[in-house]
Amino acid sequence: MTILQFILWSVLKVAVVTVVMLLGIAYTVLLERKLVGRIQNRWGPTRVGPFGLLQPLVDGAKSFLKEDIIPAGVYRPLYLLAPIIALGCALISIAVVPFGATVSVWGSPPLFQIADVNVGLLVILGVTSIGVYGIALAGWSSNNKYSLLGALRSSAQLVSYELALGLSLVGVVLRAGTLNLRSIVEQQGTNGILSWNLFGGFQFVAFFIYLMAAFAETNRSPFDLPEAESELTGGYHTEYSSMKFAMFFMAEYGNMINVGCVATLLFLGGWTNPFGNVFGTSHNILVQALMPLFWFVIKVFSFLCLYVWVRGTLPRFRYDQLMNFGWRWLMPLAILNIVATSLWLAYR
């Protein structure tokens, strides 16, 4: 494969994945509005298109057409840069996520992953940690008390919970012995649901910690203090309007999808079949290529539904409760999990 072919394939893959990701973000918003509606005993959006299915497109058009207001007192370069950082980081981490088995056509590189990186997990963590700047700079450059308070809360929360998040993944990495996401998934694929890290790997404590930390990392309820509207009006994006606000909004939902992808890859067996070989394997080449994609999407979708369910059910924490929970419960628990996993691996 020449370098030109490689570049062409990569551009193609990036374009397709970006479009799918953006559509996914748009329809996650609709999913949330629909599900929260049902939880609160109402219908959610129903007017635009059948079952309200065209609502995301209309919302997108609306945010494009709204007047873009830049307040007078802002620090312009950073005010303009912040939403780009936030959305950029939300879209980048999908690049190392493998979402299907190794399939290639006409001598292409593997189709269902943009880049197979040896330290894929660390790349995702690194991109997430850069994403904090989007929020921090937005709050600071807006020159608004509420924005600054929201940004401070948010960065403190992200930095605290990133620790628990990272530590909760160590157990999985210890079991797999690699940081490559593809190998981590392939090791869980032998016996269906029984060899998932969540069940067969006895990593449910890690999964619980990951779940809590992931809710906090994406600023979702019950940890959505950075945008607690009763205290902070809008939080870090108070001064943003039109498409810039929409970019923060999309970044939040993009991060939800990323977190769902990581949970699927590390704990739920990625694209592998949860039934293992119970029903046998199909010999049709198309089915063999597309079934993994189907399972991956189903797993991420269930994770997103869980997100929305929690949002519709639980009230918001108080800020000191949030910090106590992160530092005094989650982190020690994560360290205990690492110690227990290492002891088990050493004993075995």
Next chain:
Amino acid sequence: MHLILFIIFAGLCLAGAINLLLQTHPINSALSLIVVMTSLAVLYLLLGAEFLAAAQIIVYAGAIMVLFTFVVMLLNAGREERTMGSRAAWTIGFPAVTAILAVIATVILHAQGLGVARLGDGITSTEELSSVLFTKLLLPFEVTSVLILIAILGAVALARHSEVNEDSHGDAERTGK
């Protein structure tokens, strides 16, 4: 290919470093430092140290610099005034910096047993790195971690100390326990 990337990111790194010195606003300086850290990570990657590159981004660009920007935001530090510096700094400073850099460079270039890394070297796997770190270099590694632990304990002790003082003065606004 490696050379082109090296030139781009070394240039970016230097530009960031110079911008860091020239900017008058602390937050711009902090952001330039992030650019420097990130380009350094790419340079590590070009030398085949992928774990180091990822750790550089997570630890330095992601965690430490967030704390920097955090402090800048909290203190709300304003613009600095630009002065040309004292004459002594101009006459002694530049020769001194050159001399120190020259000494460091000679020492490093002549040191024995450091090993060589070239552009386009094969990627060192994390497994290899960790086996060296936890067998050959175990003692230095553990000493470093103890050092960091002491720093953490010191920070906690300082923070607790001020809290105890506040309590003894009977801070009425403290809620909770």
